Amino acid sequence: MYKRQQGLTLIGLVIILALLIFGGFIAMKLFPIYQEAFSVKAALNGLQQEPGIEKKSPAEIKQQLWNRFYVSYVESVQKQDVTISKRDGYVISIVYEVRKPLIGNLDVVAKFDFSVDLLE
Numbered sequence: 001m002y003k004r005q006q007g008l009t010l011i012g013l014v015i016i017l018a019l020l021i022f023g024g025f026i027a028m029k030l031f032p033i034y035q036e037a038f039s040v041k042a043a044l045n046g047l048q049q050e051p052g053i054e055k056k057s058p059a060e061i062k063q064q065l066w067n068r069f070y071v072s073y074v075e076s077v078q079k080q081d082v083t084i085s086k087r088d089g090y091v092i093s094i095v096y097e098v099r100k101p102l103i104g105n106l107d108v109v110a111k112f113d114f115s116v117d118l119l120e
Contacts, residue, residue, distance in 0.1 A: 029108060033098050036074055037112050040094060043068035044116045047092070054118045058084040061092065061118070089119040 008016075047053060047065055056064075061084060069077060081096040093115040102108045 026102075029100060029102055030110075033076075033100060033108070033110050036076055036098070037110070039072035039074050040069070040077060040112065041114055043072055043074065044092060044094065044114055048116045048118060054089045058090065061090060065092070087117075089117060091115060091117050 043065060046068060047061070050064070053061065053064070062082060065082065076098045077094060077096050081094055083093045083095075085091050085093070093113075095113045096111075098110045098112070099107050
């Protein structure tokens with residue numbers, strides 16, 4: 001009696017490798033976008049934890065935020081993306097969009113919306 005062989009064929013192996021390479025390529029394109037978003041969130045949280053930040057003017061708060069962005073290499077956030085409003089304290093909101101080329105004429109677009117309260 002012949003036993004039927006089971007296993008992975010060469011074509012199956014090539015298909016699996018192609019899918020893994022494509023997934024790795026997509027991950028390499030998306031990683032910097034999300035790493036920068038985590039830096040933005042960390043800068044906002046660090047600003048929120050800063051002692052006496054709620055007593056500063058909006059211009060001083062923005063300057064400290066831009067200093068944190070400079071240190072963290074945040075380049076996608078523009079000045080018009082940051083708004084500071086006054087409620088019980090200050091509320092800093094950052095709404096921005098990142099568009100990077102993916103393959104050929106396809107782009108990947110990521111939208112981010114972060115906000116923190118600086119309560120008195």
